[in-house]
Amino acid sequence: MNPASSDVTVPARPAPATGRALPTGLAAFLVFFSSGAVLVLETAALRLVGPYVGVTLQVTSSVIGIALAAIAYGAWAGGWLADRRDPRTLLAPALVLAGIATAVTLPAVRYAGEVLRGGAATAILLLVALAVFVPAMLLSAVTPMVVKLQLADLRRTGQVVGRLSSIGTLGAVTATLVTGFVLVAALPSTVILLGLAVSLGVTGLALGVWLRRAAGAPVTGPARVSASLAVLGLIGAGLTTVAPNPCDIETAYHCARVEADPGRETGRTLLLNSAEHSYVDLADPTYLEYAYTKWIGAVADVAAPAGRRLDALHLGGGGFTVPRYLTATRPGTDNVVFEIDGGLVELGEEKLGVRQGPDLRAVVGDARMLVADEPAGSRDMVVGDAFGHLVVPWHLATREMAAEIRRVTRPGGVYVQNVIDYPPLRFIRSEVATVAAEFGHVALIAPPAALAGTEGSNFLIVASDAPLPLEAVRARLGRVDPSVTVLDEEALADFVGDALVLTDDYAPVDQLLATA
Known part of the structure; x- marks a missing residue:
C-alpha cells in the first residue's frame, strides 16, 4: 500500500504531563x-x-x-x-x-x-x-x-x-x-x-x-x-x-583610580576606566604634565597675562588640573566646573587637592543642560575637556553646543576644546568645521605627525569671535612645547576640507572615530 495515500495516521508524541498549573x-x-x-x-x-x-x-x-x-x-x-x-x-x-x-x-x-x-x-x-x-x-x-x-x-x-x-x-x-x-x-x-x-x-x-x-x-x-x-x-x-x-572606587559613570607618580613625589595620575585622564601635582598647581594642558595654559597665558583674573567655565572636571592652574597663576579667577560625575568631584577633594571656595565651584550635572542656563557674555574663557572614556560625548560636539558656548563667551573671549582622534582624523576635521561654523576665528594646535595623519593624539581647537593672537600663542608654545604646530586660515581650511558639520540631528561621533 502506498503510504502517501494511506488513511493510517501516526499519532503525535504527547508532551509530558505537567500536572497542575503553578499558583x-x-x-x-x-x-x-x-x-x-x-x-x-x-x-x-x-x-x-x-x-x-x-x-x-x-x-x-x-x-x-x-x-x-x-x-x-x-x-x-x-x-x-x-x-x-x-x-x-x-x-x-x-x-x-x-x-x-x-x-x-x-x-x-x-x-x-x-x-x-x-x-x-x-x-x-x-x-x-x-x-x-x-x-x-x-x-x-x-x-x-x-x-x-x-x-x-x-x-x-x-x-x-x-x-x-x-x-x-x-x-x-x-x-x-x-x-x-x-x-x-x-x-x-x-x-x-x-x-x-x-x-x-x-x-x-x-x-x-x-x-x-x-x-x-x-x-x-x-x-x-x-x-x-x-x-x-x-x-x-x-x-x-x-x-x-x-578600580579604587566606582562612581556612577567610571571605574576610577588615583596612582602616585614614582618619579615625582607629589604627582598623581587619575585613571578613568584604566585610561589616563588627568595629572596633578599636589604641591605645585602650576605644573602641567600632559601636552594638551600645556597648550591650554599657553593660550590662557596669552589671553590673560599672569595676575589678571578670569571668569572661566570648564566643561568637564576630571582631575581639575586647568582650574587649579588658572587659580594659581591668576588669583581671584572664578572657575566654574560642570562635571557630570559627582563621584569624581568627591575623589578630587579626597585625593587630588581640590578645594572648593570663591575661586572654584563644581556643579554636578550634564554640561549641555547647564550651559543653557549660563548668562550670555559671562565668561572670558571656556574650556571644553569632557570625555566619555576617550570620546567627546556627541551632544557636546555639535553646532548647537558651539552656539551655546559662543553665547556664553564674552566678546574677545576664547574657547578651547580638547579632542582626541586617530588616523584618518575624521572626527577632528568635523569638529573643527563645526566650531568654525559658529566662531569667526579658529585655530588648531597639535603635533605635526598627528596633523599629517600618521598617529593619534590630542588636538586643541582654539576659537574666538575676535582675531586670535596666534603669533603670541606660537611664541608661548615655543617655550612650553616646541614640537607643536598651530594651523589657521588657509592651512586649517585645507586640513578640514569638506568635513561634515555635526548637528544635534546628525552627529556620528563614534563612527567618525572608528579607525577602520
Whole structure:
C-alpha cells in the first residue's frame, strides 16, 4: 500500500504531563524576577567591561546585542526543554545555575579583561559575551517553562501568554530603572552582581524545595544537589576577591583610580576606566604634565597675562588640573566646573587637592543642560575637556553646543576644546568645521605627525569671535612645547576640507572615530 495515500495516521508524541498549573502569584514572580535579573545583568555589564574596553557606542551596542541574543536563545531552549521534560524539574536548576554563572562572571571578566584590554571589536564582543551571555540565557529560559506550566486550559492560551509576557516586560522595565537610578548610584558593580547571584541562588533553592513538597516528593536528594551547586557558586564568587580589580572606587559613570607618580613625589595620575585622564601635582598647581594642558595654559597665558583674573567655565572636571592652574597663576579667577560625575568631584577633594571656595565651584550635572542656563557674555574663557572614556560625548560636539558656548563667551573671549582622534582624523576635521561654523576665528594646535595623519593624539581647537593672537600663542608654545604646530586660515581650511558639520540631528561621533 502506498503510504502517501494511506488513511493510517501516526499519532503525535504527547508532551509530558505537567500536572497542575503553578499558583498564579508564583508564576508571575518567577517571570518578573528572571526578566528583571537579565536587565540588571545588562546594565551592570557596561560598568564591568568599561575599565577594559571603554564605554563607547560600540560597547553599548555589543551589550544590548549580546543580551538580546542570549534572551532569544534562552527562550528557544527553554521552550524546547519544556516540551520534553516536566518544567518543574528545570525551573530551580535554571535559577541556581544562573546565580552561579552570575557569580563567576566577575572573576572571568576581570581576568579576561587584562588580556583583552583595548577597543578592538573582537575583544569587545568576547568580553561582553563573558559578562552577559550564559546567565542571561539561563534566566531567559524560565519564562517559556512557566508559560508551559500555566497552559492547563488551552482556551486561555492567549490570556496566559499575554499576561506573562506583560509581567516579564514590567520586570525588565522595573529592573532597568531601579538599577540605573538607584543601584548603580549606591553600590559598586561587584556588590550588585554578587547580590544578584545570591538572590538567584536562594530563590532557586527555595523554589526547588517548595516544588518537591508540593508534589509530595522527598526533598533530601534534590536538596543535596542544589546545595552542591550553591557551594560551587560560592567558590566562583570567592574568586572575585583575588581577581584583579582596576578600580579604587566606582562612581556612577567610571571605574576610577588615583596612582602616585614614582618619579615625582607629589604627582598623581587619575585613571578613568584604566585610561589616563588627568595629572596633578599636589604641591605645585602650576605644573602641567600632559601636552594638551600645556597648550591650554599657553593660550590662557596669552589671553590673560599672569595676575589678571578670569571668569572661566570648564566643561568637564576630571582631575581639575586647568582650574587649579588658572587659580594659581591668576588669583581671584572664578572657575566654574560642570562635571557630570559627582563621584569624581568627591575623589578630587579626597585625593587630588581640590578645594572648593570663591575661586572654584563644581556643579554636578550634564554640561549641555547647564550651559543653557549660563548668562550670555559671562565668561572670558571656556574650556571644553569632557570625555566619555576617550570620546567627546556627541551632544557636546555639535553646532548647537558651539552656539551655546559662543553665547556664553564674552566678546574677545576664547574657547578651547580638547579632542582626541586617530588616523584618518575624521572626527577632528568635523569638529573643527563645526566650531568654525559658529566662531569667526579658529585655530588648531597639535603635533605635526598627528596633523599629517600618521598617529593619534590630542588636538586643541582654539576659537574666538575676535582675531586670535596666534603669533603670541606660537611664541608661548615655543617655550612650553616646541614640537607643536598651530594651523589657521588657509592651512586649517585645507586640513578640514569638506568635513561634515555635526548637528544635534546628525552627529556620528563614534563612527567618525572608528579607525577602520
